[in-house]
Amino acid sequence: MLLALSLAGTPAAAQAPAPASVASASAPAPAAPMAATATPAASAKKNGAEALDNPYGIEALWKGSDNIARGVLLLLAIMSIGSWYIMITKLLEQSKMNRHARSVDKSFWAANTVTAGANALEKNSAYRFIAESGVAATNDHGGLKSHIPMADWIPMSITAAVDRVHATTQGGLAFLATVGSTSPFVGLFGTVWGIYHALTAIGISGQASIDKVAGPVGEALIMTAIGLAVAIPAVLAYNWLARRNKAVMDEVREFADELNAVIVGSAGKAA
Secondary structure, rough: HHHHHHHHHHHHHHHHHHHHHHHHEEEEEEEOHHHHHHHHHHHHHHHHHHHHHOOHHHHHHHHHHHHHHHHHHHHHHHHHHHHHHHHHHHHHHHHHHHHHHHHHHHOOOOOHHHHHHHHHHHOHHHHHHEEEEHHHHHHOOOOOHHHOOHHHHHHHHHHHHHHHHHHHHHOOOOHHHHHHHHHHHHHHHHHHHHHHHHHHHEEEEEEOOHHHHHHOOOOOHHHHHHHHHHHHHHHHHHHHHHHHHHHHHHHHHHHHHHHHHHHHHHHHHHO
């Protein structure tokens, strides 16, 4: 009987600790997600603090630079803004002249007289300016100008108008050429100045530690990169705009030659 009782009590005793062990095993489970969710937030906060306290960023570079380094940065910024302004304005100007060139056949050459054709052209157009210069030459041939033959006076007036148009189209290209040729050297000056600061920091500290060298060397490298970033677009834009200018002026000179032939022929018939 005692054996039976002991055997009967054994399963109950074996099953009794089971809930306690399950509870003890499942108790720490909720802590794992909390730790997992806390880790990204802490790392993001740490990364944000590092980004704000970065001693080698652009803001830190500006604050840590002296007046000469800041002057170099400002000069490169002015060069970049000026070159991009000229790129955009010259491109719009050339596009406008190309549009006027396409309208010459419909508006000017379809007219009965040179005066009517000039009035049919758009205002502030280079073609209208040249046509009006040719018409004015035929009406303004008195005084000392009368000693010049009409066949020579009209081409001279039209050529002078073409030269003025050409000077207008060339405006700003010299600035692009100057920026393209000098901005790398301006950046190089900033590089030399930054290296000078690096060597000075090394000499003062007595050792070439990374915290003494990284700032000035980073400043030097940034100056070089900015100088190249300013120069490359300016050089490419200068070559591209100069090539487009040549095509535009070829059309203008062709129009001027035809206009000269028409006006001289009309003056000869009138004489």
